[in-house]
Amino acid sequence: MAGDKPNGPVYEKGYRRRQIQRLFVIIDWMIQLSHGLEPAFLQAVHAIEEDKKMPYINTAERHGIEKGLQQGLEEAEIRVQKAKRETARRMIMQTEMNDALIAELSGLAESEVVELRREMKR
Known part of the structure; x- marks a missing residue:
C-alpha cells in the first residue's frame, strides 16, 4: 500500500503506520502517567504526529470523542x-x-x- 510505510529515522525498524498507531494505544493503556507527566508525553506524541503527518487518533476515535x-x-x-x-x-x-x-x-x-x-x- 503506497504511503503505508512512513519514512525517516524513527521508523528504521520497518514498522508500518498502523503498527505505530497501535503501539501508541498500547503504551497509553499500559501506563498511567501522573498529571504532571501527561503534558510532556502528549507533546512528544504531537511532535511525532506533525513530523510524520500521522494522527494518533483515527477517524472513528475522533468521531467518538466529538460525540x-x-x-x-x-x-x-x-x-x-x-x-x-x-x-x-x-x-x-x-x-x-x-x-x-x-x-x-x-x-x-x-x-x-x-x-x-x-x-x-x-
Whole structure:
C-alpha cells in the first residue's frame, strides 16, 4: 500500500503506520502517567504526529470523542438549567423578590420563574 510505510529515522525498524498507531494505544493503556507527566508525553506524541503527518487518533476515535464532548455539553447544560431552576425556587420560597428580579439573578427567563411559582403553589 503506497504511503503505508512512513519514512525517516524513527521508523528504521520497518514498522508500518498502523503498527505505530497501535503501539501508541498500547503504551497509553499500559501506563498511567501522573498529571504532571501527561503534558510532556502528549507533546512528544504531537511532535511525532506533525513530523510524520500521522494522527494518533483515527477517524472513528475522533468521531467518538466529538460525540462524547457534545453529550457532555448537553448534560452540562441540563445541570445548569436545573441549578438555575433550583436557585429560583429557593428565592421564591425564601424571599419577597418579584419574578423579574428572580429571573435576572437566576438567569432564567421571567416566564420560567412565573411557571415555577405556579408549580410551587400547587
